[in-house]
Amino acid sequence: MLPKPFLQHWAAKLTAELAVDSLPFVEQMAARDRQGAVDYLKGAARRYTTIRADLGSKAHDLFERLIRGEDVGRVHPDLEPYRKHFEEFLAAVRPELVGAEDVAWSDQHEYAGSFDAMLRVWLDDDNRPTPDRSGRSVLLMVDWKTSKDTYADVALQMSAYANADRIISADGSSRPMPEFDGAAVLHVTADQWAFKPVRIDPEVYGYFLTLRKVFTWDREVSKTVIGKALAASSKKIVTGTQRRAG
Structure with missing residues (x-):
């Protein structure tokens, strides 16, 4: 429940370091499978924490x-x-x-x-x-x-x-x-x-x-504090801009 904003910067740093340190490999992977290259870089922090958790x-x-x-x-x-x-x-x-x-x-x-x-x-x-x-x-x-x-x-x-x-x-x-x-x-x-x-x-x-x-x-409690609407619009309003875009 404690905020840990530093984790976002830490994960970004690991991803950036992996991209720079393995740039030729990432380029080759991206040429064959762009999404695979994205997933590889995106998983840098998760792989690191898995290895550290196993050692721990x-x-x-x-x-x-x-x-x-x-x-x-x-x-x-x-x-x-x-x-x-x-x-x-x-x-x-x-x-x-x-x-x-x-x-x-x-x-x-x-x-x-x-x-x-x-x-x-x-x-x-x-x-x-x-x-x-x-x-x-x-x-x-x-x-x-x-x-x-x-x-x-x-x-x-x-x-x-x-x-x-x-x-x-x-x-x-x-x-x-x-x-x-x-x-x-x-x-x-x-x-x-x-x-x-x-x-x-x-x-x-x-x-x-x-x-x-x-x-x-x-x-628990946060899921109970907002109830069903007591009143609401009868139908969704469609603006002129939306009609022209259609």
Whole structure:
């Protein structure tokens, strides 16, 4: 429900770059099949997001296996940097897994979503992780991100998870959502990783609930607010200009 006007410019940029970088190929394609060339260029953004989503899904699966202590063995070369960085995170923070890939369910506000992990970590007085677990214990809602950057709307997503009413596990069992001390996002790319705190306080959650209401307006209420015409013209008027054009 958040406006994202930058996506239009991003998609246009990808299309323009593809056209310029593959100009001879596009010219040959257009000579044989103009519509095929148009569709090829038009699909640039969709193909990119599909590839990135596939890599992200595989990385998430890898992270879950690693956080559960599984020996993953050899991985695809494209995933190797992500495995290396995630293992560096585990060594630097040494979190305790409390839960992963369960569903956060809100009965009160009617939403649900699958979260990546609930982790217990130990922090010193400067809120730095203590891998020897000598600091104070905190429970965090945690999300893995493999995108180019971390974006502010992750706070809306994580506040929704943390403030849900209950957790539904894969076996269908349900338990109350625990109280969290905070949230964090682990941002992992092929080049680096960073573990960043995320606000999930009542102010942030309030913005999520506002967007949740906008969702209801968009999908349900907006379709009910305009009724059938109480009165209307009996027939369509045809102007002289239209008659002459006919």
